[in-house]
Amino acid sequence: MLDLWLNKKYRKENWNIVKHLKKLAELFSSLRLPSTTTRRPRSLLDYHKFKGNELRVLLLFGHRIFYRVLQQRYYNHLLQLVVLMHLAEKRKIDNVDLKIIQQLSRSFVVSFPELYSDRHCVQVVQSVLHIGDTVDDFGPMTNYTTFQFENDLGKFNGTCNFGRIRSIVTIDEAQPISYVAQLQNVLPLICSLDESIKYEFSGIQIAPKVLSSFILIDVDDIIEKTVLFESPTLATCVYRFPNLIHSS
Secondary structure, X not given: OHHHHHOHHHOOOOOOOHHHHHHHHHHHHOOEOOOOOOOOOOOXXXXXXXXXXXXXXXXXXXXXXXXXXXXXXXXXXXXXHHHHHHHHOOOOOOHHHHHHHHHHHHHHHHHHHHHHOHHHOOHHHHHHHHHHHHHHHHOOHHHHOOOOOOOOEEEEOOOOEEXXXXXXXXXXXXXXXXXXXXXXXXXXXXXEOOOOOEEEEEEEEEEOOOOEEEEEEEHHHEXXXXXXXXXXXXXXXXXXXXXHHHHO
């Protein structure tokens, strides 16, 4: 899909957005990724050289850069793959998750030739149909991945509150306290399972405006690390890591 969108030879197609490549590269560079990531993604200008980890980061956490650049039907189709892969890497997958994975994989593959033509519905696209069976047989995909992450962004207080640590302070030699910009009006990502059914995915949260309040919280109240994408025009997105290994 990335090659279809960004390769000049498809520039006359409705799905192609190569004319926006420099803008997309700037947006992708603003994604706040862990400082300890072993292979930080290169510039999107070098997308044709991307390795597996770089493509994974772009899919799971960087997809928002394509919002309002891709036509809506192509972006909605992309979201199906994004949510599907988040669920497939989820820390614990139940029967409901498995059913949604299967629905998303079918819908994604069926829609692909309608959007990109039969010619581009190659074997790797068809393989998406088998993700549900693979997860059912072997469990979450994190059982057979080695990607590791850490970050200074977090979910805290045991609730669905998200924020960014601005600094860590101590008062009168007491335990350290985090000074956190807490995001407001955060809502879950909405993804289409098919033409009539919508699915709220809590693993990706979107704040329509860059609006935050500043609070002090105990360091121990930060229970989970996340990834943050901030843009004045594309709102703020918070991405929970699909599994505890990557978020701890």
